[in-house]
Amino acid sequence: MRTLTLFLLAISAFAQKPAFTVGWSVYAGWTPYYYMNKAGILRKWADKYGISIKVQRFDYAPSLDAFVARNIDACAMTNMEALDMPAASGVPTTVVLIGDYSNGNDALLVRNGLQLKDLAGKKLLLVQKTVSEYLFDRAMTINGLRDEIKRVRLVNTSDSDIATAYLGDTSASAVVTWKPMVSQILKQKGIASLFNSSQIPGEILDLTVVRTDVLNRPDGAGQKFAKALAGAWFEMLSQMHTDKILAAIAEGSQDTLESYKEQLSTTKMFYTPQSAVDFGASPGLKEKMALVRQFCFDHGLLGANTKSVDDVAIRYPDGSVQGKPDRVRLFFDLAYMQQAAQGKL
Amino acid sequence: MSAGFLLIHAKPGRTWTTLLSWTLFALGIALYFYVSQARHRDNPEDRVMPTVTQMARGMFDAALKPAEDDEAQAPATTFTQRFLGSMLWKDTKATSRRFFYSMLLLIPAVLLGLHMGLFPYVGAFFLRFVLFFDKIVALSLLPILFIAFGIDELAKIMLIVIGVTPTIILDTFNLTRAVPAEQTVKAFTLGAGDFDVAYRVVLKQIAPRVLNSIRLNLKAVMLFLFAGEMIASTDGLAYRIALLRRHMGMDVIIPYVLWVAMLLFLVDFGMRLLNRQLHPWFRES
Numbered sequence: 001m002r003t004l005t006l007f008l009l010a011i012s013a014f015a016q017k018p019a020f021t022v023g024w025s026v027y028a029g030w031t032p033y034y035y036m037n038k039a040g041i042l043r044k045w046a047d048k049y050g051i052s053i054k055v056q057r058f059d060y061a062p063s064l065d066a067f068v069a070r071n072i073d074a075c076a077m078t079n080m081e082a083l084d085m086p087a088a089s090g091v092p093t094t095v096v097l098i099g100d101y102s103n104g105n106d107a108l109l110v111r112n113g114l115q116l117k118d119l120a121g122k123k124l125l126l127v128q129k130t131v132s133e134y135l136f137d138r139a140m141t142i143n144g145l146r147d148e149i150k151r152v153r154l155v156n157t158s159d160s161d162i163a164t165a166y167l168g169d170t171s172a173s174a175v176v177t178w179k180p181m182v183s184q185i186l187k188q189k190g191i192a193s194l195f196n197s198s199q200i201p202g203e204i205l206d207l208t209v210v211r212t213d214v215l216n217r218p219d220g221a222g223q224k225f226a227k228a229l230a231g232a233w234f235e236m237l238s239q240m241h242t243d244k245i246l247a248a249i250a251e252g253s254q255d256t257l258e259s260y261k262e263q264l265s266t267t268k269m270f271y272t273p274q275s276a277v278d279f280g281a282s283p284g285l286k287e288k289m290a291l292v293r294q295f296c297f298d299h300g301l302l303g304a305n306t307k308s309v310d311d312v313a314i315r316y317p318d319g320s321v322q323g324k325p326d327r328v329r330l331f332f333d334l335a336y337m338q339q340a341a342q343g344k345l
Numbered sequence: 346m347s348a349g350f351l352l353i354h355a356k357p358g359r360t361w362t363t364l365l366s367w368t369l370f371a372l373g374i375a376l377y378f379y380v381s382q383a384r385h386r387d388n389p390e391d392r393v394m395p396t397v398t399q400m401a402r403g404m405f406d407a408a409l410k411p412a413e414d415d416e417a418q419a420p421a422t423t424f425t426q427r428f429l430g431s432m433l434w435k436d437t438k439a440t441s442r443r444f445f446y447s448m449l450l451l452i453p454a455v456l457l458g459l460h461m462g463l464f465p466y467v468g469a470f471f472l473r474f475v476l477f478f479d480k481i482v483a484l485s486l487l488p489i490l491f492i493a494f495g496i497d498e499l500a501k502i503m504l505i506v507i508g509v510t511p512t513i514i515l516d517t518f519n520l521t522r523a524v525p526a527e528q529t530v531k532a533f534t535l536g537a538g539d540f541d542v543a544y545r546v547v548l549k550q551i552a553p554r555v556l557n558s559i560r561l562n563l564k565a566v567m568l569f570l571f572a573g574e575m576i577a578s579t580d581g582l583a584y585r586i587a588l589l590r591r592h593m594g595m596d597v598i599i600p601y602v603l604w605v606a607m608l609l610f611l612v613d614f615g616m617r618l619l620n621r622q623l624h625p626w627f628r629e630s
Contacts, residue, residue: 084592085592088392089390089593090389090390091388128591129588129592130591156578156579156584158575158577161491164488168491168493169491169496169497171495171497303592303593304402304406304597305399
């Protein structure tokens with residue numbers, strides 16, 4: 001009888017704890033969520049703050065939909081999607097963790113030794129209106145071929161089939177995609193990489209974002225949620241140097257240790273909270289976000305009703321705002337990473 | 346009267362029938378408005394459930410503004426010209442073309458089914474294979490399709506062919522077998538040849554049912570077509586939907602979906618009319 005009462009008490013105590021959900025999708029920089037959850041690191045930190053955190057794996061696009069629909073509280077996404085999905089849909093979003101940036105994970109590949117200047121009139125496979133198109137846009141711009149962009153024939157191709165589609169169809173001259181597809185395609189003879197994200201370091205950021213209204217919940221549980229996430233995240237990253245742990249993480253995406261290590265080699269992870277804070281506080285972040293938001297606006301990703309790039313404004317840790325101050329929708333908040341760096345979590 | 350209200354012998358009046366048949370539409374629309382309004386009160390920039398004004402504007406832009414990727418041509422002036430240069434028309438044209446080709450490819454499927462049903466050797470040769478092929482989930486073979494047929498039109502049309510033709514073949518086969526043997530015997534005794542029987546006796550008789558069977562499969566054709574366009578393409582209705590999904594352009598997606606539904610309904614309606622014109626003797630029994 002006593003055990004039953006205790007059990008019921010435990011259940012009711014559990015039920016009263018504020019509960020949060022974080023969504024992630026398969027990507028080298030986000031798969032650690034799988035291990036954090038499995039190994040109990042997240043649970044430990046959640047318990048410390050008296051909350052409960054549920055981790056849910058999604059495909060990338062549905063995870064964004066779920067976040068915009070307010071079905072989940074936090075989500076792993078890139079800086080571009082944070083801007084053009086939740087922020088542009090009027091769901092104020094706060095970046096609480098800067099996890100990594102793509103440092104070669106995304107690449108533009110060609111066959112038959114083509115050059116960027118030869119691409120006009122050729123077929124290029126990519127997932128349109130995503131970082132892939134951004135990478136292509138930047139590659140052409142950096143090489144002074146901006147006017148040629150419109151003349152390349154873009155074929156919107158689903159990421160789940162892009163590798164076979166490109167390898168199978170020799171009439172497609174070029175492809176932009178990300179790892180592990182890039183590695184898979186490069187194994188074929190005669191295909192070379194022309195441009196990759198290490199040439200635009202820090203522009204494709206992989207973040208963990210929390211809905212601003214969740215973060216500012218009156219009961220303060222949102223703050224606890226962000227703190228627990230930050231604490232668990234950096235504890236996880238500090239362990240990511242043994243093969244055993246890396247293999248356990250790779251399992252989260254049905255990947256092998258070798259393949260996961262290879263992906264990590266082109267991912268600039270911010271392993272320490274201080275490095276993430278330094279990056280977040282650097283003036284470079286604003287310049288890079290300016291490029292990204294201009295791209296989003298030019299491609300209509302901020303919505304047809306958004307008449308100006310300034311309508312979806314971004315606030316930086318130093319308090320400066322890019323865009324209209326009354327329309328801030330994306331916030332960079334370094335507080336949680338800072339507290340992690342100072343050991344105050 | 347009261348007991349008979351909902352039962353088999355009830356005879357609802359014309360007003361009642363009309364009213365009842367539109368109730369669910371009204372309910373659905375009302376529910377949408379209600380939820381959409383609530384969401385917009387909560388978040389004026391909500392893009393998940395756009396308001397009617399937003400959708401009207403989205404559709405207006407899609408139907409009358411020049412397609413984005415076209416280079417600036419001579420500015421269109423009249424309404425028709427503007428519509429013909431629009432994104433909506435371009436997408437509809439591309440999708441319709443693929444749809445039309447796949448429908449054409451169903452004709453050989455019908456003929457094959459007919460021959461399988463009538464000519465024992467043809468039946469023996471094909472039947473088992475088609476039965477097996479019918480159970481293949483076409484979408485899971487995509488990588489092979491890409492390698493075999495490239496990523497252009499052919500792969501998309503082949504996806505439809507693989508997905509839909511086995512059903513049509515088998516259905517025609519069954520319909521052919523259902524034609525009473527007495528009729529073929531009679532035709533033979535009246536001096537008909539094998540092919541006279543096939544085309545002028547059996548095919549004529551099963552044609553309306555075959556058309557109905559194709560009508561029922563229209564949705565499957567469209568599903569495969571959409572899957573193909575979403576996976577790799579440069580134009581088409583599903584291509585646009587896939588692109589817009591990437592930034593929650595529901596204000597255009599919802600009108601697009603309604604537009605597709607209307608087109609499909611029109612095709613279906615057209616085929617029903619055609620069926621009645623061609624086979625006035627046919628009564629569904």
